[in-house]
Amino acid sequence: MVLQRFRRPSIDELNRVVDALEIPEAVFKTSPWQPRDLVETGLRQWLRCCGAAMRDDQVIGMPSHAVDEAWHGLILCTMRYARFCDAAYGRFLHHFPEGEGSRGAVVDPMADQLGRTVVAWTLVARPDEQCVLWNLDTVVGVEHLWGISPERVDAIEESLRTRA
Numbered sequence: 232m233v234l235q236r237f238r239r240p241s242i243d244e245l246n247r248v249v250d251a252l253e254i255p256e257a258v259f260k261t262s263p264w265q266p267r268d269l270v271e272t273g274l275r276q277w278l279r280c281c282g283a284a285m286r287d288d289q290v291i292g293m294p295s296h297a298v299d300e301a302w303h304g305l306i307l308c309t310m311r312y313a314r315f316c317d318a319a320y321g322r323f324l325h326h327f328p329e330g331e332g333s334r335g336a337v338v339d340p341m342a343d344q345l346g347r348t349v350v351a352w353t354l355v356a357r358p359d360e361q362c363v364l365w366n367l368d369t370v371v372g373v374e375h376l377w378g379i380s381p382e383r384v385d386a387i388e389e390s391l392r393t394r395a
Contacts, residue, residue, distance in 0.1 A: 240321055242355055245282040248319040249275050257308055262300035264371035273298040273367045274305070278319065280351035280364075285320050291351050292344030294378040295367045302326070345379040349387040 240248070254271055264270055277298050284291040293299045306312050306326060316323045352362050365384050368376045 258304035264297045274301045279355040283351040283354040291348040294364045296377045
């Protein structure tokens with residue numbers, strides 16, 4: 232078996248590509264929540280987290296239903312999404328709905344995946360940047376909330392600080 236090598240862009244390069252991504256109106260067809268600019272911020276933060284996770288071959292969990300719907304909309308812009316993935320990640324970022332893994336792999340519980348999302352965020356966050364992903368669904372009024380509690384986010388971040 233031949234392992235395929237992928238280009239692993241730096242975090243700075245990843246951030247530049249995500250910042251430059253033009254997000255068309257079509258992305259929000261199934262993500263009607265407002266304010267839209269907040270959902271877009273969440274989508275960009277999610278895409279940055281994905282890049283950090285992919286660099287370490289990790290699977291992370293989606294903390295926001297509103298952002299997940301926007302991501303689905305972006306994926307449906309297939310050519311734009313494929314070009315973005317190549318530029319941002321050096322490979323295609325597949326979507327695996329909860330419970331689905333790649334190539335039949337065992338899937339970690341969502342709580343573990345969400346914990347890795349917090350870790351990924353610590354790798355891509357800019358100085359003094361606040362993550363909107365953790366409470367975005369509450370802010371925009373999603374009926375069935377997804378996510379991770381602020382207490383768990385704080386505990387994971389504190390654990391990472393004490394390890395450093």
